[in-house]
Each structure stands twice: as C-alpha cells, then as structure tokens.
Amino acid sequence: MAGITGVIAFDKVWNVSKFIYYSLLALRHRGQDQFAFFICGDECKVKVVEELRDLKVEELNGWIGVGFTGTENRTIREGNHFLAYDGEVKDEVRLIRKLKEIDDKAKAFEGEGVFSAIYTNSREIFAYRDPSGNKPLFLGGFGFDLGIVSSEPSGIEVIGGEVGREVESGELIRINQYGVFKQKTGDGDRFLCSLEFIYLQRIDSHFSGKQIYDVRERIGRQLAIERKIEGDVVIGVPETAIPFAIGYSKETKIPYSLGFTRTGDSKRTMIMNDAFERLIGVQLKLNPIKSVVWDKRVIVIDDSMVTGNTLKNTVFLLRKNGAKEVHVLIASPKLTSLCPYGVRVPPKEELIAANLSDEEIAITIGADSIYWLSFEGMYKAIGLNPENLCIGCFTGKYKKVIK
Numbered sequence: 001m002a003g004i005t006g007v008i009a010f011d012k013v014w015n016v017s018k019f020i021y022y023s024l025l026a027l028r029h030r031g032q033d034q035f036a037f038f039i040c041g042d043e044c045k046v047k048v049v050e051e052l053r054d055l056k057v058e059e060l061n062g063w064i065g066v067g068f069t070g071t072e073n074r075t076i077r078e079g080n081h082f083l084a085y086d087g088e089v090k091d092e093v094r095l096i097r098k099l100k101e102i103d104d105k106a107k108a109f110e111g112e113g114v115f116s117a118i119y120t121n122s123r124e125i126f127a128y129r130d131p132s133g134n135k136p137l138f139l140g141g142f143g144f145d146l147g148i149v150s151s152e153p154s155g156i157e158v159i160g161g162e163v164g165r166e167v168e169s170g171e172l173i174r175i176n177q178y179g180v181f182k183q184k185t186g187d188g189d190r191f192l193c194s195l196e197f198i199y200l201q202r203i204d205s206h207f208s209g210k211q212i213y214d215v216r217e218r219i220g221r222q223l224a225i226e227r228k229i230e231g232d233v234v235i236g237v238p239e240t241a242i243p244f245a246i247g248y249s250k251e252t253k254i255p256y257s258l259g260f261t262r263t264g265d266s267k268r269t270m271i272m273n274d275a276f277e278r279l280i281g282v283q284l285k286l287n288p289i290k291s292v293v294w295d296k297r298v299i300v301i302d303d304s305m306v307t308g309n310t311l312k313n314t315v316f317l318l319r320k321n322g323a324k325e326v327h328v329l330i331a332s333p334k335l336t337s338l339c340p341y342g343v344r345v346p347p348k349e350e351l352i353a354a355n356l357s358d359e360e361i362a363i364t365i366g367a368d369s370i371y372w373l374s375f376e377g378m379y380k381a382i383g384l385n386p387e388n389l390c391i392g393c394f395t396g397k398y399k400k401v402i403k
Helices: 017-030 092-100 194-200 212-226 242-252 275-285 309-320 358-365 375-382
Strands: 002-009 034-040 044-049 064-070 075-078 081-089 113-120 125-129 138-142 146-150 162-166 171-176 179-184 233-236 260-262 286-288 297-302 325-330 369-372
Touching: 002 017, 002 081, 002 113, 002 125, 017 034, 017 064, 017 146, 034 075, 034 081, 064 081, 064 113, 075 092, 081 092, 092 113, 125 146, 146 171, 194 212, 194 375, 212 242, 212 375, 233 242, 242 297, 286 309, 297 309, 309 325, 309 358, 358 369
Parallel strands: 233 297, 297 325, 325 369
Antiparallel strands: 002 064, 002 146, 034 044, 034 064, 075 081, 081 113, 113 125, 125 171, 138 146, 138 162, 171 179, 260 286
C-alpha cells in the first residue's frame, strides 16, 4: 500500500518541496518503508530515503513535484518523467509510455490494473484513478497558487490546502499552468477496498462520501449489538481502533477509557515486513495504563487480527498490568487471504484466522473470549452496496484478476 501526492504551482516562483514533505508526513500511515521525492524547477531531482527525517528538504527546489510513501516501491522514473502509484499495475514501463504519449487516448489506461496514480512530465501533473475506484485519490488546491492531488484529504489539508473533491472512478485529471482539466476514461464495476474504511485511512479522512470516524464508531456500535460482553472498561488499540471502542461504549454504557500510551513514532504493525517487526512494533508503540485495567474486566477492540502475535502481546501486557479478564473484539471479519491489489498481507499460512478455530485463537492469544465483526454488520456500518465493496482479503474471492 502507498500514499501518493502531487503539487504544482501556477507560478514558478513557488518552491513546493516542503508542501510535498508535509503532505507525505500526513500519509505515511499508508506505508513508510520508503519515501520518494521528485521535484522539478530549473532541473529535476529525485531523492529516495528510508526515513522521512533523513530527507534534506532544503536541497530540493522546484515548482512541481510528486511524492511517494509506501511499503514497497511503486515509482518509476524515466528522465524528467516520474510516476507514483498506489495499487497494482500490469506493466509499469508500458503505463509510463502511455502517459508520455497522452493526448486524447486516456481510455488506453483501462485494464492496466487496479490503482491510483500521479504522474508528472516536469511541466504538468496527471492524476488517474482506475474504474474500480479501489484506491482513493483526491483533488484540491491552495488558493489560486497551487494544485494538489493526494491519496487522502489529510495530504491536502495539513499543508493548508482545501479539498475540492474525490477523483472519480475512471477519471483522468490534468493540471498545468493553464488550469485543471478532466476526462472520463470509462466506467467499470466499482469495488472499493473495505479495509480503507476499517483500517487504512486516517480517522479524519472521508472516502466515497463516508466520514471514516463515523463509520468506525458505527462499527463499534454494531459490535456491541452483535456481542455484548459484561465488562468494566472498554479500550481501543490506538489510533485506528479508538472510534470502535467509543462506539461500543456508547451502545453498551460500559465506560470507555484510554487504555494505552504510545512510545515513539506511530508504526502500523499489520503492514510491517515480518513477524519480528510486528511483535516489536506493538511492544514499542503501546504500553497499558495500569490504573485503567487493574482488577478490571477489560474489553479490548482492535481493527484486525493478522498473525495473532501482536494481540497475544497486547493481552499479555494487559494481564501483566492487572486485568482480571480480557475479551477481544475485532472490528472486521476474519482476515484469511492475500490482497492482489497492493495491501501487504502475510502469507496465508501465517494468518491465524485462516488456520485456527475461534476457541484455539482465544487460547493462543490468552484471551477469555474473541469475536469478529460479521459481514452484515460491516456492510451496515459502512453504508454502501455490498456489491461495491471488495472483501477479497476476508473471503479469497476477488473482483478482478491482474495478469
């Protein structure tokens, strides 16, 4: 998975490098194993770093640029041309060749994969979202000075920009010093990623007309309807699961409390490279607040369960800090399959829900009970037609095959 952003100034006196830097800072929850910057002014420069803090922004100067943050490299450069995308494409070289030749041939992008992309030829910026709409992309601006495209609204808002709208499914946006132009490339079956609503996006984002925070609070309420547990306190694993816990608390009247404090940078454990990193990641980022859980029946809500290792460690820490019962609720259906559209998921043999029963999982992670959100509950909380949602990582059945 990835976060992408593009900024173009309508007057070449601007330097957009810091705008791109801070936009990526807001998007790094989408993957932060690699950061790439492509900036053009009098000349074009590309910088690739493993940590955002290692980038020397003062060395980059230009009026147009594209930025990328992701779990795997999803960029390609050819001279003064640069492409960054989120998702999966069939052939990067072929795609950038088509972009280089673009005029009225936008329909040529159909069938190239499941992705959103930002491309620059050092003179203008193109933003494209394939007809499935699986990967988000937004259009905005900074007054009459800058045009901005970004994976999420936060990538625009944190730099003082104003979000205009979502790039439509199957739409190509072209931005240059003469204005903003759009072209519909074609329609197709929409299948929005359900994990965008549950896990991937920031809680201050919106997607397909749905406010992410509101969706997650409704999921928490739905969990309470499906599985009401006798408990003393409800806590959510920060930050994604906090709205779930608040919703559960509101529905059950069981008090919500901040159960964890964070240490260091925010690292999203689901998309880390290996099991060791995921285990250490949860230990580093979360530490229970003892007074909240001591001698309590704790209901802890998380957004997903992948290998079970991080939740096993979480439950251990809660019991170590005095919790007398720990009940785990997962705010999504069981994660059992890979994602062919660019979200990093471990191999199926490592996915705990694909290999063990509920009772075995509860024993393995040390919980008194465990429950996953139903598909019906997920559909209800998101509020979209189930036919327009991709649930392949939960079912192993995919809307489209990329060859």
